[in-house]
Amino acid sequence: MAERRVWLAAALALLCAAAFLGLNLRGNIAFVLELRALKLLALVQVAVAVAVATVLLQTITGNRILTPSIMGLDALYLLGQTALVFLLGGIGFAAVDPRLKFVIALAAMVGLAAAVFLPLVRARHSLTVLLLTGALLGILFRSLSSLLARLIDPNDFAVLQGVSYANFNAPQGELLAIGAVLTAVAAAVAWRQRHVLDVMALGPAGAISLGVDWRWSVAGVLLLVVLLVAVSTALVGPVAFLGLLVVALAERLTGTRRHAVLLPAAACIAVTVLAGGQAVLQHGLGGASTLGVVVEFLGGLVFLLLLATGNRR
């Protein structure tokens, strides 16, 4: 049954993607289609990256209300970008190849994640400790970013703004290729390891007892999460609750946490939300709002709902 629900989610995702591409086609159709196809590619990447990253993080931390951004992972990416603007200046920053900037920010993220988050996740502290530490680290990274942002001149600041807000309308086109490769590789690795991930969801004792090398596996999964968060943040900026929203919906739809079902279902629902939401906002509501705001609002509601219904684990 759960498998059939995945196909349902996939069909919905395809429908929304088609709507995004095909609604209100006017003027030079080839040109519009190309533009939209590139945007859709970015949205699909972000959707898959956020969905998979959230599932993986929830699995290794053993609770279902965490998302990478509650843990401050995307703030880490932004800190890297801000530091680059600070060091190079706005003009210098704009002149650097975005791919190079991405790689630098990614390297900083991997380093910091290894230093800060790995010990936290390995020790598997209680949910409260994890949440508090993650939230504090997020605040620390964001404060550092805004401190640096205050130190730069207004022109540089304008450059920085471009990268620090979620924007589904104008994804960073230069990063599409590298993002597609990274997302595909990370998603494929997660899929191949789906049975191991199922076992890891039992917690360290259960997983070790079943022969999983917990320390290395956690490090590997965390690396995947960092890669995926970097991709999505680089493409459209930080999205706090999207992951939580789609994983909670996927779990509700399929009624299981088996990764063979949950991973594709969450990814398909994320595509549905992003492509469908964008299509509705653009064509139905005439661009009245930005998708980022709507997704954050809904995701925030789901977060509160999960807390209120006591579904914390």
Add this chain to the structure above:
Amino acid sequence: MIAIDGVSLTLQGTPILHDVSATLPKGELIALIGPNGAGKSSLLSLVARLIPLQSGRITVDGLPVDRTPGRRLARTLTIMRQDTGLAARLTVRELVGFGRFPHSRGRLTDEDRRHIAAALAEFDLTELAGRTLDALSGGQRQRAFVAMAFCQGTDYLLLDEPLNNLDMMYGRQMMRILRHLVDRQGRTVVIVLHDINYAAAYADRIVAMKDGRIIASGPPDAVLTTDGLEAMYGYRMPVHRIGDRLFIPHHD
């Protein structure tokens, strides 16, 4: 045989185990008893490599637990603890099926399915197989976890307080199943027990711990004496013999 040699453990500056050495022979039901904080669970966790070994040596059938690859060891030794993680939404059948992971890496074969069905039947779980864990009582969940350890098919089973949450009927059934595993299948069961009467009735050997040390080890008759129990728990309790059974009214 589980050979523990000169094992000490310190966690966050607090010494937990002091130079513990013991030999647990194969094919016996061995009960670890002792007051809270004696180090029973820690010792079990060290044997099951849940805590990294700090000093000393532990081998299971000659395999050193700190250097043998996890996958190899998972076919020889398993531990049952009640740490469910995100498992709450699993069905009983899925949970028990995880026991086959070391053998088939998640792709269940027909043989795996036979093992799962046998484990479900053994622990009286067949009717509950489709229920999720969060829809079970504490005792039913407990049986599901032990069934998963059983399904793993290892020669050595380590069980940390498997009688928690079980009523008398299922407590007795659990001990009889474990006894059966030892007698009929030649498996070795090491179990942390709090009720010394269960230990007296079912164990071949009792290892008594206190303050991070093993203070006595041997058959129940030798370990469960009024003096020995006083050294462990700090008060005197009578030890009666009824038929060939020891009976210790420790709650008076």
